[in-house]
Amino acid sequence: MITDCRDCPLRRRPGFATFSREDLEVTRRFKAGEMTVEPGTALLDEGTKSPQMFTVLSGLGLRSKLLPNGRRQVISFVFPGDFLGLQSGLMDAMKHSVASSTRMRLCVFERAEIGRLFAASASRALDVTWTAAAEEHLVAEAMTQIGQAAGRARIAWAMIRLYRRGEIAGLVENGAMEIPWRQQDLADAMGLSLVHTNKSLASLRGAQIASWADGRLRVDDMGALIRVAGGEPEAPEPRALI
Amino acid sequence: MITDCRDCPLRRRPGFATFSREDLEVTRRFKAGEMTVEPGTALLDEGTKSPQMFTVLSGLGLRSKLLPNGRRQVISFVFPGDFLGLQSGLMDAMKHSVASSTRMRLCVFERAEIGRLFAASASRALDVTWTAAAEEHLVAEAMTQIGQAAGRARIAWAMIRLYRRGEIAGLVENGAMEIPWRQQDLADAMGLSLVHTNKSLASLRGAQIASWADGRLRVDDMGALIRVAGGEPEAPEPRALI
DNA sequence: CGAGTATTTGATGCAGTTCAACGCTCGTGG
DNA sequence: CCACGAGCGTTGAACTGCATCAAATACTCG
Numbered sequence: 013m014i015t016d017c018r019d020c021p022l023r024r025r026p027g028f029a030t031f032s033r034e035d036l037e038v039t040r041r042f043k044a045g046e047m048t049v050e051p052g053t054a055l056l057d058e059g060t061k062s063p064q065m066f067t068v069l070s071g072l073g074l075r076s077k078l079l080p081n082g083r084r085q086v087i088s089f090v091f092p093g094d095f096l097g098l099q100s101g102l103m104d105a106m107k108h109s110v111a112s113s114t115r116m117r118l119c120v121f122e123r124a125e126i127g128r129l130f131a132a133s134a135s136r137a138l139d140v141t142w143t144a145a146a147e148e149h150l151v152a153e154a155m156t157q158i159g160q161a162a163g164r165a166r167i168a169w170a171m172i173r174l175y176r177r178g179e180i181a182g183l184v185e186n187g188a189m190e191i192p193w194r195q196q197d198l199a200d201a202m203g204l205s206l207v208h209t210n211k212s213l214a215s216l217r218g219a220q221i222a223s224w225a226d227g228r229l230r231v232d233d234m235g236a237l238i239r240v241a242g243g244e245p246e247a248p249e250p251r252a253l254i
Numbered sequence: 255m256i257t258d259c260r261d262c263p264l265r266r267r268p269g270f271a272t273f274s275r276e277d278l279e280v281t282r283r284f285k286a287g288e289m290t291v292e293p294g295t296a297l298l299d300e301g302t303k304s305p306q307m308f309t310v311l312s313g314l315g316l317r318s319k320l321l322p323n324g325r326r327q328v329i330s331f332v333f334p335g336d337f338l339g340l341q342s343g344l345m346d347a348m349k350h351s352v353a354s355s356t357r358m359r360l361c362v363f364e365r366a367e368i369g370r371l372f373a374a375s376a377s378r379a380l381d382v383t384w385t386a387a388a389e390e391h392l393v394a395e396a397m398t399q400i401g402q403a404a405g406r407a408r409i410a411w412a413m414i415r416l417y418r419r420g421e422i423a424g425l426v427e428n429g430a431m432e433i434p435w436r437q438q439d440l441a442d443a444m445g446l447s448l449v450h451t452n453k454s455l456a457s458l459r460g461a462q463i464a465s466w467a468d469g470r471l472r473v474d475d476m477g478a479l480i481r482v483a484g485g486e487p488e489a490p491e492p493r494a495l496i
Numbered sequence: 497c498g499a500g501t502a503t504t505t506g507a508t509g510c511a512g513t514t515c516a517a518c519g520c521t522c523g524t525g526g
Numbered sequence: 527c528c529a530c531g532a533g534c535g536t537t538g539a540a541c542t543g544c545a546t547c548a549a550a551t552a553c554t555c556g
Contacts, residue, residue: 080485085398134372137379144386149349155397156327159445203401243322
């Protein structure tokens, strides 16, 4: 069963920008369908040009990029509301891969329709551009942390970021959220080895600051966590929803 | 004296995408003026909302981001053709700062006009979005290198990237280009200490692979440089010009 | 119950940081 | 016209955070 954009549960959530009734109609027409995928499904592949773009309705995922030497960088963690595949819509090909980490429900758009969307609504076009700019910002902020912060601080920072995004997505309950990601994913995201990531997590857990275990991320002392991270990730602006 | 968009020297260069006569007119109307700045001028400041956006006509610059602890991450090096300030055009504020490293000539646009630009031309809107997506890609690629490659490889990779962008901008002559950046800038870009950056550069210079000295970047053996970098930065697609 | 995957822990070594000192060039002012 | 200081590059020495290697301990699932 397909959700009508008008009933999209994401629109109601705080943290997402509202848009006009008119734009809602334009977006409805842009929407091609829906899709549900199992955990571990490749949605978009580095180097390929997918015919589709997606908005995440529910579930979590991972964007990543491979190096010739086989190592992997996790570009970012994917949350509900994220718009995926813009690169393949605009550029020659995807520059990174996107995979689901949980079961995921996605809103599907046709790449070929993006020109029509832009022509139909300048404000929707601005929203799409906004998501691209916001995405760049998220990546740049992570790059800054990777480039300039020590290991433990990077881990703490990533935990805050995930927690905050989880709050917006409504995934946090009683100071904790379910996470499908492995410690290896976190390590690859922050440019650290698995072993060192594990030891940093153990140390934060031991200090009663935060824990990442058994598929749950729990923050016990946000103040301390921020101190360890050497500052907070910037609070995101309300996200434009496509 | 102001250059007419129709005579814009950048448009003629290879490496930039062409656009229609109609879009040229739309862009001309969007253009508010021109500006020349001395080296070291702050063009856009992290946290502020500038009333203007820019396209670099000539000269080189630096995007960077400060951490609470005083450290600095260089997000990217700015080349002619780059479009600056989209974040302040779309989001609440700039998320990083941009400064000139040489004398720079800039094409100036009013932030408030971007909505009109999008309304006037869907294809120009797509081009703006393309630049945002391309920028994200550049940052993600750099992040990958910082997160996953060893020090010497990062330095080599950055040299290739700068050299390639220099070629496109027409700044390379006889295998070398003038660069205004300090070793500290390179260090901050690749997440390394100044000392280690200096030693890596010395080692590449000693091996007759490439040199960064006296304000010049020279590549002697691109093959070897690519090998040290552990692979090549992806070749950029033709860049949309705003 | 055995195989495969994820987490945990200990031990070892080195890549890269930090500290420190020195040289060079250039601009400024006495 | 030389002295001085500031900025940048270079080099050496010592320390350490993190990677790497290795192995044990859970868990899950067929």
